[in-house]
């Protein structure tokens with residue numbers, strides 16, 4: 001059943017095409033959502049159907065004689081696949097199958113995309129903003145960096161405490177794990193940290209996540225994902241990140257080496273009550289969005305690093321990424337894959353290792369699985 005619907009979805013998506021007119025390159029569609037029977041370029045009026053075929057060229061007979069409509073249709077995305085409602089596309093026809101790329105990360109992604117029957121949907125539209133930093137700062141932090149949270153985000157946590165509460169009692173969870181995938185993906189999460197969601201997203205969201213939907217989540221995903229993982233960060237290599245439970249999803253689009261354009265969505269369970277969906281929408285707006293109080297903490301760190309890296313000497317500095325370097329394990333009884341303590345940089349090493357490997361490779365065939373080993377990073381630091 002699921003397979004049939006996936007095949008159908010891929011058939012619909014097979015007409016996905018570059019949003020670019022083949023005459024002078026004008027953007028064909030400037031809306032983020034909606035319906036249309038055709039796309040007519042606003043520059044000179046070339047018209048395309050929704051499957052992406054050029055169907056009309058103004059003054060064709062007199063001006064051109066004949067335009068080959070097949071040849072001058074927009075560029076199609078050659079490789080498409082989906083996972084739990086997410087659509088992945090790649091311009092490179094040689095790219096390995098999505099299934100292979102996601103690998104062990106799927107088990108962790110299901111924490112956000114498969115908790116209850118019916119899957120998820122986006123609410124509130126796409127939010128876009130620009131941050132003056134390299135795309136890897138954002139992707140690495142969501143991949144591996146829980147370490148910044150108790151320090152960078154302490155102010156909004158204190159602000160969310162009940163009136164009269166003692167700010168010195170603002171405690172941060174200590175228990176949790178991190179996972180690193182050989183293909184560069186990573187995630188980290190607290191374990192058994194009740195109260196975390198309520199403080200950040202409010203009562204209605206916390207009640208839905210921790211009570212209403214929890215029995216079904218446990219039945220589908222088991223005890224550890226259904227009941228114990230709280231407050232996760234996650235990156236699917238290279239540039240797709242999300243925070244399960246908080247339910248923000250974002251793609252980090254590089255705008256050159258010094259700037260990113262963030263496209264962020266709020267994700268909710270499709271069958272959640274309408275009031276919960278709206279509570280989620282507002283809560284994510286308040287916390288992790290262009291004006292979100294926690295988003296500012298992150299963006300501030302990334303832009304300041306980027307500014308300092310303009311200096312010639314600053315760019316040559318060796319930084320310490322050794323946290324948890326001797327604590328990798330492959331035998332966690334509850335978790336698949338390579339894991340470590342929640343405050344670790346194992347997944348960051350995996351992310352940068354994979355990126356470096358890709359930058360050096362001539363083709364997909366040259367890529368191994370595993371990136372740079374922790375031993376080589378240790379050796380580099382010892383020699384510094």
Ligand code: FES
Nearest residue numbers: 021023024041044
């Ligand atoms: S650029 Fe689209 S019709 Fe000219």
Ligand SMILES: [Fe+2]
Nearest residue numbers: 148149153298
């Ligand atoms: Fe953060």
